[in-house]
Amino acid sequence: MIASGTPPKDAGLLAQPGTLAFVVVFALGVVLFFLLRSMTRHLRKVREEERLEEEERFRRERSGSSGEPEDDERASGSAG
16 A cells, blocks of 8 residues: 555545635634733733832932932831
8 A cells, every 4th residue: 555655545535625724723812812912912011110219210310319218217117
């Protein structure tokens, strides 16, 4: 059989991916689309938070404040 070079009669039927395979690949594509969209939103949010923190840090440095509470503020904050 192998030496004859002719494929078995069922080989054509088995070689076709079919509807189920298309549905699975399509579903994976849809899931991937929503996953990437969600990841993009989260990355934008993180970038925006980082930018705001950097601006706040710059303002504190420019105003001369170190950004850490003074000793009196630490004592009153930890007591309550």
